[in-house]
Amino acid sequence: MRNPLYTLTLSIFLGTVMLISGCGRGKPEAKHPAPVVTAKAVVRDAPYVLPSVGTIKAALSVNIKSRFAANIKKVHFVEGSLVKAGQVLYTIDPAVNALTEQQAGATYQRDRADYEQLERDLVRYKTLADQGVISREQYEEKQTATVRAKNAMRASGAGASIARQTLSYNTITSPIDGRIGATAFDEGSFVKDKDDTLTVVNSITPLDVSFSLPERYLAELRKQYSLGPIAVEAAPPGMEAHPELGRLTFMNNQVDPGTGSILLKARFDNPEGRLWPGQFVTVGLVLKTIKDAVLVPADAIQNGPEGTYVFVVKDGHAQMQPVRASVRVHDDIIIEKGLAGGETVVTAGHLRLFPGAPVAEVDAKGEESGKKPGAPAGQESGQKPAAAPAPAARTGNETESSAK
Numbered sequence: 001m002r003n004p005l006y007t008l009t010l011s012i013f014l015g016t017v018m019l020i021s022g023c024g025r026g027k028p029e030a031k032h033p034a035p036v037v038t039a040k041a042v043v044r045d046a047p048y049v050l051p052s053v054g055t056i057k058a059a060l061s062v063n064i065k066s067r068f069a070a071n072i073k074k075v076h077f078v079e080g081s082l083v084k085a086g087q088v089l090y091t092i093d094p095a096v097n098a099l100t101e102q103q104a105g106a107t108y109q110r111d112r113a114d115y116e117q118l119e120r121d122l123v124r125y126k127t128l129a130d131q132g133v134i135s136r137e138q139y140e141e142k143q144t145a146t147v148r149a150k151n152a153m154r155a156s157g158a159g160a161s162i163a164r165q166t167l168s169y170n171t172i173t174s175p176i177d178g179r180i181g182a183t184a185f186d187e188g189s190f191v192k193d194k195d196d197t198l199t200v201v202n203s204i205t206p207l208d209v210s211f212s213l214p215e216r217y218l219a220e221l222r223k224q225y226s227l228g229p230i231a232v233e234a235a236p237p238g239m240e241a242h243p244e245l246g247r248l249t250f251m252n253n254q255v256d257p258g259t260g261s262i263l264l265k266a267r268f269d270n271p272e273g274r275l276w277p278g279q280f281v282t283v284g285l286v287l288k289t290i291k292d293a294v295l296v297p298a299d300a301i302q303n304g305p306e307g308t309y310v311f312v313v314k315d316g317h318a319q320m321q322p323v324r325a326s327v328r329v330h331d332d333i334i335i336e337k338g339l340a341g342g343e344t345v346v347t348a349g350h351l352r353l354f355p356g357a358p359v360a361e362v363d364a365k366g367e368e369s370g371k372k373p374g375a376p377a378g379q380e381s382g383q384k385p386a387a388a389p390a391p392a393a394r395t396g397n398e399t400e401s402s403a404k
Contacts, residue, residue, distance in 0.1 A: 033360035036349035038313055039297050043341035046293040046329050049284040054211030054234060058202035058277040059267065060176050065198060066092060066191045067169045072198075079182045083174045083201060090198060092191075094170040097163070104163035108156040115149035122146045178203040202277045207270045209234050209246070211283045212261035221262075224287055225251060231286040232266035236274060240282055241330055244268050244275055248285065295332040300345040301325055310339070311346040311353050318346060318357045 074091040077083060122142050129139035174180070181200045185191055191198070209232070213221070224230055225248065235243035246268035255262050264285070268275060275281065300310045301323070308325050311318040323338030339345075346353065353359070 033316070033358040034349060034352035035362040036346045036353070036359045037363065038344050038361050039300065039347050041294055041296045041335065041339045041341050041343045041345055043292055043294055046290050046295060046334055047286045048288045048290050048327060049233070049286050050213055050217055052211040052213055052283045052285070054209040054281050054283040056275050056277050056279045056281060057208045057210060058178070059206045059208050060178065060203040062175055062201045063197045064089060064172060064201060065196065066172065066194055068194055069192050072185050072187055072189045072191065075183055075187050077180055079180065081180060083178060083180045085174055085177050087174045088171055089174055089180070090172040092170040092172065094167060097167045097170055101163035101167045104156070104160040108153065108160040111149065111153040111156040115146070115153040118142070118146040118149045172198070174201050176201060176203055204273055205270050207268050207275050207277065209266050209268060209281060209283060210263065212259070212263055213285065215255045215260050215262055217287070218255065218262055220287060221251070233284040233286065234266070234268060234275065234281045236279060236281055239274065243284065244270060290334065294335040294339050294341045295329060296335055296339065296345050297347045298328060298331055298333050299347040301333055302350060311350065313344040313346060313359055316358055318353045318355070318359050320355045
């Protein structure tokens with residue numbers, strides 16, 4: 001059996017501990033402001049862009065081939081270089097074609113000489129026939145021989161032209177301006193089949209981009225297409241913020257029943273050569289422009305059990321504001337409902353936030369910014385706001401689905 005004194009001492013100790021704990025629980029805890037990065041919700045005209053993924057194709061692509069079986073005598077280009085129309089690419093061994101051209105030329109010269117001689121004889125025969133020295137039949141026979149000689153000369157002349165043209169095929173030139181690919185045959189190689197492709201020349205400016213869009217946009221797409229040119233943006237991976245701008249040039253005459261999408265093509269001038277044939281690119285078709293759209297940075301959008309929301313900073317405290325997000329415009333998202341523009345929203349530091357939480361604005365590096373929450377960059381506490389920067393000259397959406 002335990003000692004009664006021990007039990008009494010233990011009870012007094014536990015009671016004292018509970019009393020001290022209860023007193024401490026009644027004291028308010030010190031709340032430290034949560035560091036957050038903020039931005040303003042802005043109002044401006046924004047493009048409504050339908051996103052897709054496309055493939056770049058050269059507007060002109062030419063397979064370079066030999067017209068006959070022969071040896072490659074000389075390769076005149078550097079693989080992967082830019083070539084001009086008419087630039088010599090290959091020289092084919094011309095021995096056989098050169099001899100054929102000489103033979104055809106000699107035949108033509110012979111037939112021409114025969115015809116000229118018969119033509120002179122015909123003049124003399126006409127004089128003799130008029131004087132009655134020879135019969136009319138003899139004159140007509142000479143006239144017929146002259147006509148046959150003339151036609152033979154014309155035929156051999158055509159043969160000589162064909163031979164010269166065939167000889168010119170020994171020099172293969174580029175038919176277009178563009179960038180040439182790798183050669184399939186080196187110098188000294190024998191091309192045994194005229195259907196063998198020696199190399200390929202692709203045009204670089206302009207380029208076409210093929211992509212597809214769901215058929216649910218077909219009605220609006222046809223409407224906008226009938227009103228005028230539709231702008232299309234395309235950007236290689238990592239360059240989405242600075243896309244190339246082109247125009248829609250083709251809409252297929254039917255919807256693909258297998259995928260429920262419609263094939264489209266857009267042409268891009270590609271003056272800087274950033275787009276490359278065969279490359280996959282992010283495509284955005286600018287269907288229309290949304291007037292006075294409210295935009296916030298994409299990082300401000302949060303997902304909750306009841307949908308998307310943002311934290312709005314008011315009087316140094318964060319308030320949860322439900323919003324309905326629409327399409328994305330580069331780094332921003334259009335807000336259809338929930339914000340009117342001008343609100344200060346949190347873009348980083350959400351983990352420590354709850355409705356009514358105190359906040360302290362910091363810059364992206366986590367340092368105190370020294371300005372009021374939501375103030376534009378460069379505005380210190382008590383200073384006048386700086387002039388707003390000019391809106392970008394061109395924007396484009398990246399995704400169509402609501403921000404997550």
